[in-house]
Amino acid sequence: MPGDVEELVDDERALVSRRIFFDPEIYELELQRIFSRCWLFLGHESQIPGAGDFVQTRMGNESVILCRNARGEIRAMVNSCRHRGNRVCWVDHGRTTRFVCTYHGWAYDLDGKLVGVPGYDERYYGELDRDAWGLIPVPKVASYKGLVFGTVDPEAPPLEDYLGDARWALDYILDQRAGGTEVVGGVFKWVLKSNWKLGADNIMGDNYHAAISHQSGVMAGHSTVSRWQQRARRTNGSSEESARRRLGFTAPLEWGHGFMCDLQPEDAQLATGDDPLRMYYRETYDELRARVGDLRSRVWKINLTVFPNASFTTGSNMLHVWHPLGPTETEIWLYVIVDRDAPPEVKRLIRKGAQRHFGPSGFFDQDDMDNWEQSTLAAPGMIGRHYPLHYAMGLGHERWVVDGQLPRRIESIMDESNQRAFYRGWREFMSGKSWTELSQERAARQAAARRDVEASRAR
Amino acid sequence: MPVDAQLKSDIEDFLYEEAALLDQRRFREWLDLWAADAHYFMPLRMTMASGQESEGWTQEHENSYFDDEKAILEMRVRQIETGVHWAEEPPSRTRHMVSNVRVQPAEQPGEYRVECNFIVYRNRMAMDEDWWVGRREDRLRRANGCWMIAERRIFLDQTTLRSKNLSNFF
Numbered sequence: 218m219p220g221d222v223e224e225l226v227d228d229e230r231a232l233v234s235r236r237i238f239f240d241p242e243i244y245e246l247e248l249q250r251i252f253s254r255c256w257l258f259l260g261h262e263s264q265i266p267g268a269g270d271f272v273q274t275r276m277g278n279e280s281v282i283l284c285r286n287a288r289g290e291i292r293a294m295v296n297s298c299r300h301r302g303n304r305v306c307w308v309d310h311g312r313t314t315r316f317v318c319t320y321h322g323w324a325y326d327l328d329g330k331l332v333g334v335p336g337y338d339e340r341y342y343g344e345l346d347r348d349a350w351g352l353i354p355v356p357k358v359a360s361y362k363g364l365v366f367g368t369v370d371p372e373a374p375p376l377e378d379y380l381g382d383a384r385w386a387l388d389y390i391l392d393q394r395a396g397g398t399e400v401v402g403g404v405f406k407w408v409l410k411s412n413w414k415l416g417a418d419n420i421m422g423d424n425y426h427a428a429i430s431h432q433s434g435v436m437a438g439h440s441t442v443s444r445w446q447q448r449a450r451r452t453n454g455s456s457e458e459s460a461r462r463r464l465g466f467t468a469p470l471e472w473g474h475g476f477m478c479d480l481q482p483e484d485a486q487l488a489t490g491d492d493p494l495r496m497y498y499r500e501t502y503d504e505l506r507a508r509v510g511d512l513r514s515r516v517w518k519i520n521l522t523v524f525p526n527a528s529f530t531t532g533s534n535m536l537h538v539w540h541p542l543g544p545t546e547t548e549i550w551l552y553v554i555v556d557r558d559a560p561p562e563v564k565r566l567i568r569k570g571a572q573r574h575f576g577p578s579g580f581f582d583q584d585d586m587d588n589w590e591q592s593t594l595a596a597p598g599m600i601g602r603h604y605p606l607h608y609a610m611g612l613g614h615e616r617w618v619v620d621g622q623l624p625r626r627i628e629s630i631m632d633e634s635n636q637r638a639f640y641r642g643w644r645e646f647m648s649g650k651s652w653t654e655l656s657q658e659r660a661a662r663q664a665a666a667r668r669d670v671e672a673s674r675a676r
Numbered sequence: 677m678p679v680d681a682q683l684k685s686d687i688e689d690f691l692y693e694e695a696a697l698l699d700q701r702r703f704r705e706w707l708d709l710w711a712a713d714a715h716y717f718m719p720l721r722m723t724m725a726s727g728q729e730s731e732g733w734t735q736e737h738e739n740s741y742f743d744d745e746k747a748i749l750e751m752r753v754r755q756i757e758t759g760v761h762w763a764e765e766p767p768s769r770t771r772h773m774v775s776n777v778r779v780q781p782a783e784q785p786g787e788y789r790v791e792c793n794f795i796v797y798r799n800r801m802a803m804d805e806d807w808w809v810g811r812r813e814d815r816l817r818r819a820n821g822c823w824m825i826a827e828r829r830i831f832l833d834q835t836t837l838r839s840k841n842l843s844n845f846f
Contacts, residue, residue, distance in 0.1 A: 309722035309732075309835065402738030403720040407837035433761035437754040548836065553739055561737065569743055577842045578718075578741040580755060583763035586840040 222246070226644040231609035231633070233640050238412040239597040243647075244544035251525050251646045252277030254370040255472070256379045258527040258538050259283045259293055259355075261552065262363045263399035264310070269327065272310040275540045275550070276367060281355060282306050282316065283365065286327035293355035293367045294329035305352070316352070325352050362391035363398050372652045382624035383474040386521040389513045390531055393505050396558035401568050405551035405576045411589035412596070413526060413539040413547040414643070419585065420530060420537065421475045421522035422467065422635030425610065430588060434580035439573065459485070463517055465630030466618070471659050473524030473642015475635035478626075479517035497563045501556075512622060522635075524642050533574040534567050545593050551576050608633045608640065619670045679779045679788070687790055687816060688777050690823040695772035698845055703753040706845070710746050711817055711824040718742040718830040718846065733831070741842055742830070752845075763843040770844055771797045782815055787826065790814040798844055806839040808832060812846065 222243070225234040237243050257276045260283045264272045271284035273296060280296035282305075296306050298318040305316040305325060315332070317324045324333030329352030334345060355367040359376040364387070366376050373379065380387065391398050419426065464480045487502055488495050506514040518532040526539040536552040553571045555564045575582040595601055611632025619625045627634050645655055678684075697706040710716075718741040724732040734740055744752075755761045776793040791813050798806040815827035830846045 307723065308725050311725065311728070403722075403734035403740070405720065405739060405741075406835070407840065409840045430762065433755045433758040433765075436758045436760070437751045439751060439755070565737060568737075568739060572739055572741070572743065573748065576739075576741070577837055577839070580751075583841040583843050584761060587762045590840060 222647040222649075223644060225647075226640045227605065228637070228641060228644075231607070231612045231637055232605035233608055234605050235596040235602050237643075238414065238593055239544050239602075241544050244541065246647060247541070248277050250649055251643070252369075252541070254368070254373060254646060254652070255525055256357075256359075256366040256368045256373060256376050256523075257525070258523070258536070259358070259365045259367045261398070261400040261554070262291070262360060262365060263557070265291065267312070269312045269314055270310075271306065271313060271327075273306050273308070275538075275548070276355065276369065278541055278543075280304060280306075281367070282352070283367075284327050287314075291358055291360065291365060292328055293358045293365075294325075294352040295355070297353070298323055299331070299350045299352065329354055361387065364391065370652070374652060374656065379472060380523065381472065381474065382468065382470050383476065383521060383523055385513075385624050386468075386476045386478070386519045386529070387523075389509055389516055389519060390529060390554065392508050394501060394508070394556045394558050395504070396556065398554050399557045401553040401555060401564065401571075405549075405572075407549055407577045408542065409547050409549060409586055409590060410545060411547055411586075411593035412545055413541040414639075415589040415592060416537060416539045416547065416549065416585070417522050417524075417526050417528055418636045418639045419589075420520050420528035421639060422469075422477060422520075422633055424465075424477060424631040425633070426585075426588075430584050431581050433584060437580065439580040463630075465628070466623070466626040467629050467632060467634045468624045468626040469634045469638030470624065471642070471663075473639050473646070474522065475638040476519055476521035477635060478519045478623075479630070480512070481515040481517050483515070485515065493560070493562045494566050497559060522639065524639065530575070533571045535571050535575050537575070545596075608636050612637070617670075619666075625666070679781065683788075684777065684779050687779055687788065687823070688774075690816070691774045691777065691790070691792065694825075695774050698772050699770050701756075701767060703756060703845075707746070707750055707753055709823070709825055710749060711819075711826045712746060714746045714749070714825060715827050716742050716744040716749055716830075717828070718832065718842075721832060721835045723835050741832075749845075761843075763841050766801065768844060769799045772846075773797075784817075786818045788816050788818075790816050794846065796844065796846060798839075808834070808839070808842075808846065810834075810846070 225237050259274050259276070259281065260272055265283060265285045268285050268287050268289050271282055274281050274283045281293050282296045283291070283293050286292050296304050298305050298320065300318065300323050301320055303318050303320045305318045315324045315326060322333070322335040323331060326332045331347040331351045334341065334347065337343060337345060355369065356371045357373060358365065358367045361376055361380060377384065462482045464482065465477070467475065467477050469475045487499055502514070516531070520530050522528045528537045528539070534554050536554060538550045540548040540550060542548050553568055555567050572578065573580055611629060611634055615634060616628045617625065618628055694706065694709055720734040720739055720741065722732045756764050759765060773795040774792050778791045780789045782789045791811065793811055794809070796808045810830060810832040813829040814825060817824045817826045
């Protein structure tokens with residue numbers, strides 16, 4: 218299988234085997250080599266504000282309890298009693314001091330410690346080593362500016378190292394105001410009969426599909442109502458001219474991350490209009506520019522996927538997490554992220570716009586769902602499965618820019634370089650190489666890229 | 677206090693006609709049943725422990741599936757009419773079942789609170805099937821001899837949705 222896996226993604230020709238979208242053996246390997254090694258999004262700190270707060274979340278196909286212990290520290294543990302495996306948390310969220318198993322009554326505290334065993338003296342003769350039978354902890358849990366991530370792999374690099382240049386995009390989302398962000402109450406959750414990777418690679422790199430997939434939403438008159446686009450909508454002339462003068466780039470990153478970014482030109486003006494959103498953006502613009510810098514204050518939109526499965530879209534203030542249920546089934550969780558300090562009316566307008574854009578009732582998300590489902594249905598076809606999928610838009614035409622101002626990027630408003638980065642990352646992790654080996658290979662690649670840049674400058 | 681039997685029958689007939697319009701995809705005529713100030717609302721639902729069920733629905737300031745004025749309902753109809761709304765192209769086949777109708781006078785004269793249970797079945801393409809089961813709280817208004825829908829609150833009996841979208845009306 219390891220040898221096979223390397224062949225499933227052809228870097229040179231940018232072809233990807235359909236097998237990776239339906240094969241159960243590959244799915245099982247993904248659970249081990251990707252979901253059990255990478256940093257995965259668990260939740261936002263605002264979901265568990267106080268001691269005892271918990272929320273049921275997911276890592277790969279595993280149910281995980283994310284909570285704050287009595288000291289207010291964030292903890293994550295596998296939602297499965299060590300005795301016979303029964304889930305110990307059956308509700309969506311709440312506040313508690315104990316997780317008690319409904320089967321035999323074993324009880325765990327907010328650190329996952331086994332603190333109660335009925336019949337411990339009479340039936341276990343006091344011999345059960347309670348310290349060894351606590352809930353399985355998620356060994357590494359870390360917060361990045363309000364986003365809580367966890368990894369099953371103790372060898373994984375620190376979260377900030379893993380995020381790398383994706384932080385340029387994440388900081389734009391999370392750092393706009395001193396009060397940081399929070400998520401709006403309620404997480405959209407729905408099931409789609411498609412492979413988890415289709416959404417992840419789409420959001421980070423697919424500008425190509427919007428004109429066809431989403432034309433009905435645009436024709437119907439739907440447009441996003443979002444903080445970042447509104448803030449950056451500093452129009453000069455008509456909106457067509459404004460669109461023409463926007464600078465687009467793709468940033469295919471390491472570890473399978475990547476983002477697309479559109480920037481307004483330097484001479485664009487701050488948006489006028491006295492609706493609450495535009496007023497809010499004008500009032501907070503100086504704070505934004507001081508915190509994220511002049512360049513990022515010109516962001517029109519960013520679409521980012523943090524590998525493997527957390528996709529951010531600033532144009533709608535949203536985060537999709539693509540949880541795998543099986544090789545051809547995905548459970549999508551969708552969050553709306555807002556500035557904590559925004560007034561209630563601003564949060565309301567952002568929320569209304571966001572839920573009309575993406576999500577099961579969203580004008581845009583709805584049309585993606587059928588496309589991904591039909592793609593997944595077609596993948597195992599006995600004939601079609603032998604024909605690879607095409608990810609080669611822009612291959613060989615990359616105009617790389619390395620200037621220290623932004624991450625190393627490709628000047629492009631439309632290509633498939635980010636999807637190629639996603640599947641390169643996929644192949645790296647699926648090879649089974651250790652974090653150490655992968656880090657060494659990554660360092661060698663970056664050194665070679667620097668040499669290329671220096672050589673081209675010298676010419 | 678039960679309302680007049682004839683009134684209840686009229687209202688049931690109205691709900692059945694409305695369901696027929698939706699299943700026949702006569703969306704423009706369906707929109708005409710909605711008052712100009714209408715509100716169409718469907719919160720998210722979460723699994724909570726006994727005694728905390730009221731916290732199992734998202735509140736007005738939180739995320740919802742639908743929080744729509746009439747203009748947005750009209751925009752959704754327009755999206756279907758484009759013929760390129762892939763979620764509904766080719767068109768779904770739906771069947772709206774309405775039952776357990778209970779009617780009470782509302783606060784405003786000429787308005788009634790109507791609760792009912794519903795099953796909406798959707799069949800798409802070859803084998804795509806969805807079932808949505810739940811409860812509706814409508815506020816109906818009698819004006820110029822016609823019934824209008826002033827408000828609809830939809831409460832689904834699902835937490836995680838088993839369907840890939842909610843591209844149909846409830």
